[in-house]
Amino acid sequence: MNNQQMMELTTVEKSAFEELVKQCTRSGSIDPSLYVDYDVKRGLRDSNGNGVLTGLTEISDVVGTRSDNGRKVPVDGELYFQGFNVAEIIAGFGDRKYGFEETTYLLLFGKLPTEEQRKNFIHILTDLEELSGAFLRDVIMKATSTNLMNSLMKSILSLYSYDENPDDVCVPNVLRQSLQLIAKMPLISVYAYQAYRHYKLDGTLMIKNPRKDYSIAENILYMLRDDGQFTELEAKVLDICLVLHAEHGGGNNSTFTTHVVTSSGTDTYSAIAASIASLKGPKHGGANLKVQRMFADIMEHCSDWENKDEICEYLLKILDKQAFDHAGLIYGMGHAVYTLSDPRAVILKKFAKSLSEEKGMQKEFALYELVEREAGNLIMQKRQMFKPVCANVDFYSGFVYSMLGIPEELFTPIFAISRVSGWCSHRLEELVNAGKIIRPAYKYVGHHRPYYDINNRDCEQK
Ligand SMILES: CC(=O)SCCNC(=O)CCNC(=O)[C@H](O)C(C)(C)COP(=O)(O)OP(=O)(O)OC[C@H]1O[C@@H](n2cnc3c(N)ncnc32)[C@H](O)[C@@H]1OP(=O)(O)O
Ligand SMILES: O=C([O-])CC(=O)C(=O)O
Secondary structure, eight states, X not given: OOHHHHTSOTTSOHHHHHHHHHHHHHHHOOOHHHHHHTTOOGGGBOTTSOBOXXXXXXXXXXXXXXXXXXXXXXXXXXXXXXXXXXXHHXXXXXXXXXXXXXXXXXXXXXXXXXXXXXXHHHHHHHHHOOOOHHHIIIIISSSOOSSHHHHHHHHHHHHHHHOSSOSOOSHHHHHHHHHHXXXXXXXXXXXXXXXXXHHTTOOOOOOOOOOTTSOXXXXXXXXXXXXXXXXXXXXXXXXXXXXXXXXXXXXXXXXXXXXXXXTTTOOHHHHHHHHHHHHHSTTTTTHHHHHHHHHHHHHHHOSOTTOHHHHHHHHHHHHXXXXXXXXXXXXXXXXXXXXXXXXXXXXXXXXXXXXXXXXXXXXXXXXHHHHHHHHHHHHHHHTTOOSOOOBOHHHHHHHHHHHTTOOGGGHHHHHHHHHHHHHHHHHHHHHHTTXXXXXXXXXXXXXXXXXXXXXXXXXXXX
């Protein structure tokens, strides 16, 4: 049996399988009105679409509305890491490198590092930016996936076997594991891409050790590029992208996953692998890849990228599930919390604009801008929403990465490389506060039935 056959249902007849699919779909369907009858908080949202309050955090604050006499009023988005506005954090870097490392310190330890603390912390991370040859050979190079998020998960889960104290959830041990993950995930991701490029795309295999005098952002570019060369601006832009993606409150799907999984008392590798699994989803971090592919699709199907009517017509087709991936979503648009704007998209857009001018891609940038301008209103009209819909962090990030020469396979892994700082901070916060196991309720809406003997089942099936 070959690899492909191994995962096929070769012995099941097509019609028999179709019948099983029908049964499965019928059995799983629940009358939508019951959700209203039982006031179920679908997606953990209240009737206004606001997230149900499930925890407390000091790590970050995501602001999309302000309260006006008890009414929520849309405002331009703001994001605070440990109380500091992200826009100010970024402005504060000036010409300094290692912005992501500095931000990671802030998220984990709750304060802006002094010069000495910053230096020592960078030294710790740089020291940990290493993988053994055996790990590279036995884990990363084997069974390459077309989606590198799966490769990343596999490698993170395998690190468990290389850790002498994997299950201990005391703070010192989890902090040690967290620092290891933050330092090692860039290497794992880039090497997983190199393996993919070699085995799936027939490219030359190129594995470079990271340089000790480089920041994480610089090393990503260095390890990725054949000639290892990059400009100061390119490294700066990637560093800021890492900062912008590092953390987003406790309620986002992947960080909530960290909390849920951590609350059962499981190990760090399992918890972070679960969060990577969540982030991969196209409604979450995986949207950056979808945006890239959606724009390629728009560019292919629309002849005049400046023609608002033609573009809007195509966007409506996407919303009607008649175009692109038939999911009915305009990726990179919309957010559970932000309304008028996502502050990260605002910053990324500025980089996208200046890079597009440098790379002669103004036409593409103008198309992104046009879609951003029109898509929000189209979504609101189509979905009959009153909440403003804005571009989110995933809207411009892929465009920026592509102008940095980063292959699209690495778009979502780069998100994970950054967000692991937030996940680890939340895992530690959950552990420090000895949280209760997270266990919401599901109302049973089936019927209790008498058990049927195997000889009497023909007419009793649902
Ligand atoms: C890092 C991040 O995770 S950022 C988000 C990345 N994801 C995307 O870009 C994918 C496209 N966007 C979306 O799917 C959504 O906007 C989400 C998942 C981000 C937020 O979803 P919600 O919190 O449910 O958004 P909201 O309550 O404002 O949406 C209301 C309705 O509008 C629809 N809607 C929202 N955004 C979009 C969109 N971009 N395209 C089409 N329909 C949309 C939703 O499907 C929802 O309909 P439903 O209630 O039938 O599910
Ligand atoms: O907050 C959310 O729902 C999604 C998220 O992680 C982000 O926007 O970075």
